[in-house]
Amino acid sequence: xxxxxxxxxxxxxxxVVVGAVVLGGVFATSASADPADKTPQQVLELAxxxxxxTFSGTIEQSSKLGLPDASGLGGAGTSGTxxxxxxxxxxxxxxxxxxxxxxxxxxxxSRVQILDDMAERDAIRNxxxxxxxxxxxxxxxxxxxxxxxxxxxxxxxxxLTPAELATKFLDAVDPSTEVTIGDPxxxxxxxxxxxVLTPDSSTTLVSHVDIAVDADTGLALxxxxxxxxxxxxxxHVAFSxxxxxxxxxxxxxxxxxxxxxxxxxxxxxxxxxxxxxTATPDAGAHPEPTVTGTGxxxxxxxxxxxxxxxxxxxxxxxxxxxxxxxxxxxxTTLLTVLIxxxxxxxxxxVPVDSLLAAAAQ
Amino acid sequence: xxSSELGAVPASRSVTERRxxxxxxxxxxxxxxxxxxxxxxxxxxxxALAAVPVLIAVAVRLSSSGSSGRxxxxxxxxxxxxxxVGIAGLTIAIPLFLPLTVGVVSGDSIAGEANTATLxxxxxxxxxxxxLLVVKYLAAAVFCLAATLTLSIAGILIGIALFPxxxxxxxxxxxxxxxxxxxxxxxxxxxxxxxLLGLSAIGLFISTLTDAPVGAMAATVVLSIVAQVLDSLxxxxxxxxxxxSHYWLNFADLxxxxxxxxxxxxxxxxxxxYVVVFGALAYGRFSSKDxxx
Numbered sequence: 139x140x141x142x143x144x145x146x147x148x149x150x151x152x153x154v155v156v157g158a159v160v161l162g163g164v165f166a167t168s169a170s171a172d173p174a175d176k177t178p179q180q181v182l183e184l185a186x187x188x189x190x191x192t193f194s195g196t197i198e199q200s201s202k203l204g205l206p207d208a209s210g211l212g213g214a215g216t217s218g219t220x221x222x223x224x225x226x227x228x229x230x231x232x233x234x235x236x237x238x239x240x241x242x243x244x245x246x247x248s249r250v251q252i253l254d255d256m257a258e259r260d261a262i263r264n265x266x267x268x269x270x271x272x273x274x275x276x277x278x279x280x281x282x283x284x285x286x287x288x289x290x291x292x293x294x295x296x297x298l299t300p301a302e303l304a305t306k307f308l309d310a311v312d313p314s315t316e317v318t319i320g321d322p323x324x325x326x327x328x329x330x331x332x333x334v335l336t337p338d339s340s341t342t343l344v345s346h347v348d349i350a351v352d353a354d355t356g357l358a359l360x361x362x363x364x365x366x367x368x369x370x371x372x373x374h375v376a377f378s379x380x381x382x383x384x385x386x387x388x389x390x391x392x393x394x395x396x397x398x399x400x401x402x403x404x405x406x407x408x409x410x411x412x413x414x415x416t417a418t419p420d421a422g423a424h425p426e427p428t429v430t431g432t433g434x435x436x437x438x439x440x441x442x443x444x445x446x447x448x449x450x451x452x453x454x455x456x457x458x459x460x461x462x463x464x465x466x467x468x469x470t471t472l473l474t475v476l477i478x479x480x481x482x483x484x485x486x487x488v489p490v491d492s493l494l495a496a497a498a499q
Numbered sequence: 500x501x502s503s504e505l506g507a508v509p510a511s512r513s514v515t516e517r518r519x520x521x522x523x524x525x526x527x528x529x530x531x532x533x534x535x536x537x538x539x540x541x542x543x544x545x546x547a548l549a550a551v552p553v554l555i556a557v558a559v560r561l562s563s564s565g566s567s568g569r570x571x572x573x574x575x576x577x578x579x580x581x582x583x584v585g586i587a588g589l590t591i592a593i594p595l596f597l598p599l600t601v602g603v604v605s606g607d608s609i610a611g612e613a614n615t616a617t618l619x620x621x622x623x624x625x626x627x628x629x630x631l632l633v634v635k636y637l638a639a640a641v642f643c644l645a646a647t648l649t650l651s652i653a654g655i656l657i658g659i660a661l662f663p664x665x666x667x668x669x670x671x672x673x674x675x676x677x678x679x680x681x682x683x684x685x686x687x688x689x690x691x692x693x694x695l696l697g698l699s700a701i702g703l704f705i706s707t708l709t710d711a712p713v714g715a716m717a718a719t720v721v722l723s724i725v726a727q728v729l730d731s732l733x734x735x736x737x738x739x740x741x742x743x744s745h746y747w748l749n750f751a752d753l754x755x756x757x758x759x760x761x762x763x764x765x766x767x768x769x770x771x772x773y774v775v776v777f778g779a780l781a782y783g784r785f786s787s788k789d790x791x792x
Contacts, residue, residue, distance in 0.1 A: 150783075253752070260672055386757070393674075398672075
């Protein structure tokens with residue numbers, strides 16, 4: 139064998155070459171021409187002045203909320219119809235990683251596709267028509283956006299895009315938030331400013347929020363929410379590819395395919411969205427929430443209503459929540475939800491004690 | 500490639516030498532294909548693969564109890580559109596049947612010749628070891644293509660025979676014409692072929708390790724199953740992007756509107772990595788091995 143040792147050189151070199159290519163790709167994407175220096179205030183203005191309303195892209199979303207994988211909870215989440223309650227679908231969106239494709243052409247045309255394994259959920263808005271399609275059970279929901287409400291009612295799944303999420307955070311920037319600029323980052327091949335929002339509060343669960351603001355357009359490219367004492371983002375959503383060209387027009391022409399169960403809904407409440415991951419689990423209930431606290435310590439309280447917990451959810455609730463004095467608590471790294479024994483639901487990015495104190499008032 | 504080489508070689512003698520060698524390589528490849536596809540075993544495997552969509556279609560046709568609500572939705576869809584039978588057949592066959600047949604072909608490639616004591620005669624004739632490896636691998640790759648095409652075409656034919664055929668509903672809810680759906684079926688067969696190239700390279704390497712073809716076949720198939728088991732465990736999630744089976748079922752991305760090409764590219768890159776690594780390993784082993792049989 140010693141005569142032939144050199145024949146193994148390719149075998150030894152191949153993994154090195156493959157590894158070098160992989161690592162080289164990683165480094166090539168991280169190296170970038172830094173954009174011009176800007177103050178945090180200038181970046182905030184850049185983000186606020188963003189006028190991008192026509193783009194298409196792929197979005198990766200993942201979260202480490204410290205919750206169990208919802209797909210393991212009695213088949214909820216993966217089987218659309220059997221566990222299709224608001225709670226399980228919201229949990230599925232919160233706990234499992236997702237890939238989305240987003241196509242937006244102006245304020246009235248949009249399409250969001252959640253790419254599941256061997257399935258897909260679509261939300262299509264074309265003018266006044268709003269379609270939700272789920273390929274798993276071949277069902278579609280059609281609703282009509284009432285005239286005059288078009289500003290506030292974007293397609294619900296759009297709430298998952300970095301831009302929409304960043305807007306929510308940036309709108310909430312107030313004196314209790316310290317805004318700084320981190321090192322420039324590169325997201326989806328575009329150089330971006332890294333805007334860091336740090337709550338000036340000791341009681342919130344949120345350590346800081348990183349928002350990548352595109353240097354050219356001011357569009358938010360990624361949002362990472364970090365929990366206290368964690369170096370990995372508790373919630374991460376970012377474009378993995380982005381094009382600012384207008385998407386093909388026929389993407390927005392949706393007609394339910396033959397054999398689809400079509401449900402007509404007349405009132406397109408914002409809370410109807412099954413794909414709205416940021417909604418609280420009981421988004422189907424309509425009582426007016428009361429808001430206490432300010433800034434990052436805000437606590438939202440939903441008064442008791444008849445259907446806060448469907449029978450379907452109770453076993454799952456007991457698996458997820460821990461009992462405390464006066465109710466049950468769903469504790470995640472970023473959000474705490476308290477369901478009191480009298481049916482009220484309190485939620486906020488605060489520790490349990492704050493919620494209990496608010497519930498006692 | 501060839502033109503630059505020809506320019507660099509002044510003597511016409513060596514040019515003709517190269518030409519004969521190259522045509523020899525092609526001829527060797529064709530004869531290897533002929534040997535492969537003249538074997539009764541190869542046809543039996545292709546027939547068994549073709550039987551998968553046929554069985555699915557017949558079973559669904561006979562039961563006709565409507566939507567079962569289990570499994571991928573397009574198993575249910577085949578009652579509405581026969582063109583889905585090929586895709587459903589591929590979905591069923593990808594985890595086990597296709598790796599099984601590919602493991603047999605690639606695991607047999609070198610070890611089979613060694614076992615029947617024909618390997619040294621092959622190498623005595625002017626066939627280099629590298630060329631033998633390359634030709635054996637290419638033949639296995641052609642078998643991968645033949646296997647997936649057989650599955651798809653058999654599925655489409657039985658679907659046309661047993662079920663109504665019409666415009667196809669994609670996962671996105673959009674509907675495309677029959678012609679477009681046939682193109683997508685072909686793309687899916689290509690995707691499955693590319694998916695199997697890494698496993699073929701692994702099989703080729705294992706085949707150089709032993710003179711017992713059955714052992715090489717079994718080891719290859721077992722590896723494909725181990726990879727899929729690891730891919731389904733959340734504890735090994737750091738390993739998932741590196742498993743050759745990781746993208747096997749992502750051909751569903753070709754059923755979206757517009758087509759999501761990223762998984763096709765990622766899959767091709769991953770398989771290329773496996774081909775490079777295990778091809779080099781197979782070269783190291785085979786070229787330094789003493790051929791005794």
